[in-house]
Amino acid sequence: MINKQIVLASRPEREAHPGNFHLVETPLADPADGQVLVRNHYLSLDPYMRMRMSDAKSYAAPQGLGEVMVGGTAGVVVASRHDKYEPGDNVVAMGGWQQYTLFDAGRPGTLRKVDASKVPLSAYLGAVGMPGVTAWYGLTRVIAAKAGETLTVSAASGAVGGVVGQLAKLRGLRAVGIAGGPEKCAYVKEELGFDACVDHRAHADAQSLARALRAACPNGIDGVFENVGGAVLDAELACINDFGRIALCGMIAGYDNAPIPLANPQVILRSRLCVSGFIISEHMDVWPEALAELGARVAAGELKYRESVAHGIEAAPDAFIGLLAGRNFGKQLVALV
Numbered sequence: 001m002i003n004k005q006i007v008l009a010s011r012p013e014r015e016a017h018p019g020n021f022h023l024v025e026t027p028l029a030d031p032a033d034g035q036v037l038v039r040n041h042y043l044s045l046d047p048y049m050r051m052r053m054s055d056a057k058s059y060a061a062p063q064g065l066g067e068v069m070v071g072g073t074a075g076v077v078v079a080s081r082h083d084k085y086e087p088g089d090n091v092v093a094m095g096g097w098q099q100y101t102l103f104d105a106g107r108p109g110t111l112r113k114v115d116a117s118k119v120p121l122s123a124y125l126g127a128v129g130m131p132g133v134t135a136w137y138g139l140t141r142v143i144a145a146k147a148g149e150t151l152t153v154s155a156a157s158g159a160v161g162g163v164v165g166q167l168a169k170l171r172g173l174r175a176v177g178i179a180g181g182p183e184k185c186a187y188v189k190e191e192l193g194f195d196a197c198v199d200h201r202a203h204a205d206a207q208s209l210a211r212a213l214r215a216a217c218p219n220g221i222d223g224v225f226e227n228v229g230g231a232v233l234d235a236e237l238a239c240i241n242d243f244g245r246i247a248l249c250g251m252i253a254g255y256d257n258a259p260i261p262l263a264n265p266q267v268i269l270r271s272r273l274c275v276s277g278f279i280i281s282e283h284m285d286v287w288p289e290a291l292a293e294l295g296a297r298v299a300a301g302e303l304k305y306r307e308s309v310a311h312g313i314e315a316a317p318d319a320f321i322g323l324l325a326g327r328n329f330g331k332q333l334v335a336l337v
Contacts, residue, residue: 021316037103043071076089149173
């Protein structure tokens with residue numbers, strides 16, 4: 001059997017482009033003792049991958065040149081020589097940008113069995129996966145959201161932001177999203193149930209965006225779930241209340257190595273803000289509690305999500321570049337079967 005894979009061919013100097021990736025075909029080996037072969041059905045594309053493509057200092061080692069691109073996958077066991085896994089088991093793992101992955105199943109945390117009878121398999125890469133747990137942790141642990149407060153969420157129509165706002169509403173908060181374009185803003189309000197959504201593309205600068213946020217947040221902002229940075233964060237800081245809490249989840253405005261300085265950092269001191277960056281893989285202790293709530297709410301129809309799906313491993317690079325440019329809607333996946 002042949003396995004198609006996407007490897008990192010070169011590191012982008014600024015924006016990622018198709019030439020940074022290369023499609024290879026490799027022979028597929030049978031599982032040895034303790035190994036499990038998985039046919040990946042879905043590949044997750046996420047903004048953090050752009051940072052891994054760089055060799056700049058970061059919280060994780062850079063993606064190796066010539067190596068299969070890192071990424072979460074959901075798939076089905078097709079062959080197993082491990083007593084805890086059987087062909088037909090649905091599993092989630094970090095299988096990478098490839099059609100098949102051979103796992104050493106005895107290594108803790110490598111594979112996670114999932115039930116696809118009530119929650120679609122693809123959702124385990126989104127609302128009931130890493131993005132959902134990221135949203136849950138940032139809201140409940142970093143921001144420590146309380147009923148009656150006002151929360152803003154940038155990239156509100158995305159896989160993480162959409163979950164944040166819905167969980168906030170379920171906990172009695174006012175949720176205000178920030179998204180790009182009227183279609184995404186309408187989705188955030190009408191389908192996800194946010195109280196308001198501000199279109200950042202309708203504003204030329206942070207000052208104009210801040211005026212729109214003040215109108216949407218008449219009692220100010222108590223918590224910020226930040227996915228973007230740059231002018232968006234500057235606008236939120238202009239409206240934040242004293243003792244506000246900011247969960248720094250992503251800074252997509254700077255993923256192409258562009259500097260993103262704060263316009264008015266003095267507000268952090270003046271308003272006695274708590275600003276905390278976090279990486280969800282460093283908080284594995286909360287995953288069971290978060291996944292239990294997320295799975296139950298998706299199964300009950302209380303937590304909604306949208307997926308953008310590209311088809312075939314060959315489509316992964318263009319879909320990823322589109323994700324970084326904001327062309328996707330909701331969770332970006334690649335269907336591999």
